[in-house]
Amino acid sequence: MTRIFLNGCCGRMGRAITDLASESDEFEIVAGADVVSSDSLGYPVYQSLAECKEEFDVIIDFSNAKVVPALIKTAVDMNKPVVCCTTGLDQDTTDLLTEASSKIPVFKSANMSLGINILIGLAKKAAKVLYPGFDIEIVEAHHRRKLDAPSGTALMIADAINGECNNELEYVYDRHSRMQARDSKELGISAIRGGNIVGEHEVYFISDEETVKISHSAKTRDAFARGALSAARYINNKEPGFYSMDDMLSGAFEEEENV
Numbered sequence: 001m002t003r004i005f006l007n008g009c010c011g012r013m014g015r016a017i018t019d020l021a022s023e024s025d026e027f028e029i030v031a032g033a034d035v036v037s038s039d040s041l042g043y044p045v046y047q048s049l050a051e052c053k054e055e056f057d058v059i060i061d062f063s064n065a066k067v068v069p070a071l072i073k074t075a076v077d078m079n080k081p082v083v084c085c086t087t088g089l090d091q092d093t094t095d096l097l098t099e100a101s102s103k104i105p106v107f108k109s110a111n112m113s114l115g116i117n118i119l120i121g122l123a124k125k126a127a128k129v130l131y132p133g134f135d136i137e138i139v140e141a142h143h144r145r146k147l148d149a150p151s152g153t154a155l156m157i158a159d160a161i162n163g164e165c166n167n168e169l170e171y172v173y174d175r176h177s178r179m180q181a182r183d184s185k186e187l188g189i190s191a192i193r194g195g196n197i198v199g200e201h202e203v204y205f206i207s208d209e210e211t212v213k214i215s216h217s218a219k220t221r222d223a224f225a226r227g228a229l230s231a232a233r234y235i236n237n238k239e240p241g242f243y244s245m246d247d248m249l250s251g252a253f254e255e256e257e258n259v
C-alpha cells in the first residue's frame, strides 16, 4: 500500500486521482492540501503540506506553478519523495527541484500518460531519420481554463526532438510575430484553447513530398492520474535522485534500438 499526500486535491486532476485511488487496494490518499476546501473527498484537506498530521509515503502534486517552491522546501524538510506533475514551472523552480533531488527522490514529468511518452519515443525515432529534410511542427490543444501555453507536454516533445537534432532547432511559438518564410531549423509550436479538451498533441514532419503525423489524444484525466499513481509507487523507497517517465518506462524502446 502506498500512502499519498495529494497537493491540489480539489482540482480536476486531484479529483481524478482521488477517484482512481478509492477503487484501488494499492493506494490510499491519506490527506491533501488545497486553498479551496472540500468535505467530499473522504480525507482531511489542509491549506498546505506543512499542516499535515497524517503519516504518508509520497507527495503527488497537481496544483499551480506558483506554489511548487514552498511545497518542495517542505518536502525536503519532511524527507518525503515528490511526484511533481504541475506544469508551467519557471527556471528557478526547476533548479530548486534539481537541488532537492540530492536529498529526496523527485519524479517530474509534464505528462504522466503512458501514451504521450510512447509518442515521444516515436517522435525521437522519426526526427533521427527525417531531420534535416522535413520541417517539424507541434500543435497542441487544451481546455479553456489551462493557464500555461504552450503546454509543458509540447515543450517536453520539442526538447526530445531537439535532442535528436543536435539541439540546433529554434523554437518558434505560433507565428504571428514573425512575418517571414520558415527556416529549416525552426521547430514550430502552436497552441489552441477551448471547451473541455483534456489534451491533444500532434507532431508533424513535413517535406515537399510527404507528411508524417504522430498524434496523441487524452480522452480522460485518468490517463494522467494512473501515471501519477504508478510514479508514486515507483519512487516510494527509492534513493534521492531525479526520476522521469523515461526511467519508469525504460526498456520500451531499447529492444528496437538494438535491432
Ligand SMILES: NC(=O)c1ccc[n+]([C@@H]2O[C@H](COP(=O)([O-])OP(=O)(O)OC[C@H]3O[C@@H](n4cnc5c(N)ncnc54)[C@H](O)[C@@H]3O)[C@@H](O)[C@H]2O)c1
Pocket: 007, 008, 009, 010, 011, 012, 013, 014, 033, 034, 035, 036, 047, 048, 061, 062, 063, 064, 065, 067, 084, 085, 086, 087, 088, 109, 110, 111, 112, 113, 224
Ligand atoms: N503532468 C501531467 O500529466 C499533467 C496532466 C494534467 C494537468 N497537469 C498540470 O497539473 C496542474 C493542475 O491541473 P488541474 O487541471 O488539476 O488544475 P486545476 O486548476 O483544476 O487544479 C489545481 C488545484 O490546485 C489548487 N491550489 C492552488 N493553490 C494551491 C496551494 N497553495 N496549495 C494547494 N493547492 C492549491 C487549486 O485550488 C486547484 O484546486 C496544472 O499545472 C496542469 O497543467 C499536469
